[in-house]
Amino acid sequence: MNYSKKDAITALIFATVAMAISFMVWACLSPVANQIASDFGLSASQKSLMIATPVLLGSVMRIPMGILSDRIGGKKVYIGTMLFIIIPLILFRKFLRFHYSFY
Numbered sequence: 001m002n003y004s005k006k007d008a009i010t011a012l013i014f015a016t017v018a019m020a021i022s023f024m025v026w027a028c029l030s031p032v033a034n035q036i037a038s039d040f041g042l043s044a045s046q047k048s049l050m051i052a053t054p055v056l057l058g059s060v061m062r063i064p065m066g067i068l069s070d071r072i073g074g075k076k077v078y079i080g081t082m083l084f085i086i087i088p089l090i091l092f093r094k095f096l097r098f099h100y101s102f103y
Contacts, residue, residue, distance in 0.1 A: 018078060021085055026054040028092050 030051055037047040069077045 014078070018082060021082060021089070022058075024089065026058075028089070029054065 033047055033051050036042070036050065042050065065077060065081070
């Protein structure tokens with residue numbers, strides 16, 4: 001297939017937005033890690049694991065996501081991933097508001 005420059009720019013924009021959204025999900029956890037650790041009485045190693053889990057999961061999930069992209073197509077996997085990532089972003093805001101209603 002021949003792709004135009006417009007297609008390449010569109011793909012670049014969508015990839016950049018996807019990376020930014022994915023990073024937002026990961027970045028939401030780090031600022032509140034101390035509060036979560038104190039609320040749940042987590043040790044330092046448990047807190048470290050909590051912060052490292054998104055990074056570890058991302059590196060492990062690259063293989064199945066790559067296989068899935070090869071089988072059903074990158075666009076479908078991209079859309080599914082972005083729809084899935086929206087869920088924690090919405091829930092994070094909801095639970096953050098719920099948490100601060102007790103203080």
